[in-house]
Amino acid sequence: MTGPAAALRESAWTTRWIRPAGYVLTAxxxxxxxxxxxSLIQSGRGADHDLAAARDEVSRTAVRDLTLLNSVDPKVAELDLAHWLDVATGPFHDALKRDMPAARARFGKQKAASHGRVTALAVTSLDRSAGEATVIASVRVRTDPSGEAAEGTEQRKRYEVGMRRVGGVWKVGSLKPLSPGGSRP
Known part of the structure; x- marks a missing residue:
């Protein structure tokens, strides 16, 4: 069969089978x-997401606290020292508190401000249930020029930082200097 009858029969078959199949495939x-x-949206809400969020919170807090602990402005040294105590906990807090009179005397003689900046940081261990984390960090401390000095000074420091969660807030529980090779001095 050729001609108009075949075209009509083919058109009816197309309408009856092909179009509904296209609708089903589209659906x-x-x-x-x-x-x-x-599934993609839900994949970001599991245990891995919670662990990553906790790690990020520890990282942000460690960067802020290390910057603070490596910065002092002699004009507001008392306030800086109070902030140091605010970010510390446990034995580290106690050691800072014991050293406050010596720190006040040291910073009273200091003429130039120093500013710490964390250049690298890694969370090496994290135990969310115990509220403990360990961080290693590299900090650059820049001292402003003062007096006759035309240029400031710069030091690079490395630390192993023990972080502890206290009342839902991460604080520095220990601060150990590391030698350039990575081991403790």
Missing amino acids: AATAFLCLSLW
Whole structure:
């Protein structure tokens, strides 16, 4: 059969089978896309996400606290020392508190401000249930020029920092200097 009758029969077959099949395939593809998007959204809400969020919180806190602990402005040294105590906990806090009179005397003689900046940091261990973390960090401490000095000075320091969660806030529990090779001096 050729001609108009065959074209009409082919057109009826196309309308009856091909179009509905296209609709079914489009609906299946849409459903697959929706399920894929839902799965992608849910994948960011598991235990790995919670661990990453805790690690990020420890990192942010350690950067802020190390910057603070390596900075002092003699004009507001008393305030800086108070902030040091605010970010410390445990034996480290006690040691800072014991050293306050000597620190006040040291900073009273200091003429130039020093500014710490964390240049690298890594969380090496994290125990969320115990509220403990260990961080290693590299800090650059720049001292402003003072008096006749045309240029300031710069020091590089490395630390192993023990972080502890106290009342939902991470604080510095220990601060150990590291030698350039990575071991403790």
